[in-house]
Amino acid sequence: xxxxxxxxxxxxxxxxxxxxxxxxxxxxxxxxxxxxxxxxxxxxxxxxxxxxxxxxxxxxxxxxxxxxxxxxxxxxxxxxxxxxxxxxxxxxxxxxxxxxxxxxxxxxxxxxxxxxxxxxxxxxxxxxxxxxxxxxxxxxxxxxxxxxxxxxxxxxxxxxxxxxxxxxxxxxxxxxxxxxxxxxxxxxxxxxxxxxxxxxxxxxxxxxxxxxxxxxxxxxxxxxxxxxxxxxxxxxxxxxxxxxxxxxxxx
Numbered sequence: 644x645x646x647x648x649x650x651x652x653x654x655x656x657x658x659x660x661x662x663x664x665x666x667x668x669x670x671x672x673x674x675x676x677x678x679x680x681x682x683x684x685x686x687x688x689x690x691x692x693x694x695x696x697x698x699x700x701x702x703x704x705x706x707x708x709x710x711x712x713x714x715x716x717x718x719x720x721x722x723x724x725x726x727x728x729x730x731x732x733x734x735x736x737x738x739x740x741x742x743x744x745x746x747x748x749x750x751x752x753x754x755x756x757x758x759x760x761x762x763x764x765x766x767x768x769x770x771x772x773x774x775x776x777x778x779x780x781x782x783x784x785x786x787x788x789x790x791x792x793x794x795x796x797x798x799x800x801x802x803x804x805x806x807x808x809x810x811x812x813x814x815x816x817x818x819x820x821x822x823x824x825x826x827x828x829x830x831x832x833x834x835x836x837x838x839x840x841x842x843x844x845x846x847x848x849x850x851x852x853x854x855x856x857x858x859x860x861x862x863x864x865x866x867x868x869x870x871x872x873x874x875x876x877x878x879x880x881x882x883x884x885x886x887x888x889x890x891x892x893x894x
Contacts, residue, residue, distance in 0.1 A: 658772055659683040659701065663693045663719070664708040664734065669757075673706070676761040682768070690714045694722075702729055703772060707751075709735040720751055730771045734759070770841040790893040791827045793886075794875060796866070797893070798823060805865070813865050818843065822858050823866075826876065826886035835883040859884060 660682055662673050670686040677684045685700065687693040689711060696702070705723055709716035720731050733754040752771045755764055790799045795808030803820045805813045815823070825834070825842035834842070836855045843858075863870040877887045 657683045658703040660704050661702040662686045662706045680765050690719050705731045792891040794888040827890050830886045830890040833879050833882050833885045
């Protein structure tokens with residue numbers, strides 16, 4: 644099937660999303676909504692069209708329906724991952740085995756169940772794009788970073804271990820690590836709650852669904868000498884939060 648592209652009111656510098664879904668109504672819905680939020684969109688109805696698109700174009704993310712007629716969506720995801728590091732978000736029905744989708748972590752960056760909320764889908768796409776762009780910026784022209792240091796602390800990006808100035812290791816949950824990484828990626832910059840939600844969004848729904856304030860309180864208890872008078876994670880009333888420390892990258 645011929646590849647279709649929507650880019651009204653966007654620029655060539657806007658993120659380009661490849662949507663792979665055989666349902667034209669779903670494709671149209673996603674195209675209309677994504678374009679409204681400043682994203683370029685191309686649609687492919689099957690694996691052959693997807694491969695053709697990837698061979699001739701540059702895409703920032705692939706949104707792939709797991710269940711395509713006569714095709715294995717998981718196999719297609721693995722094909723994409725084998726050839727490139729382009730992030731992938733899987734679309735799957737609630738009837739399908741979500742555990743199998745989560746097991747695709749090596750191939751997919753996230754998954755969304757149908758029927759989906761278009762606004763949540765945009766948020767998930769933006770979150771994956773932010774993580775990808777942050778990683779590219781950190782790694783551009785250099786070896787992958789090993790750790791980030793701040794105010795005497797060190798966060799090992801490979802083992803996800805946080806160590807204090809006196810050598811004590813602090814246990815981090817997956818959402819703790821995601822939230823701290825979001826702050827360390829934008830030190831001394833005010834981040835709104837919505838930005839923090841998108842930046843720290845991971846494979847589970849914990850950060851997305853729970854109050855970001857609760858997550859920050861939990862992280863403050865692990866980082867701050869006095870969580871009621873925080874020195875690192877500051878509150879900017881009416882605006883959000885900012886990380887009040889310089890961050891040093893360790894190669």
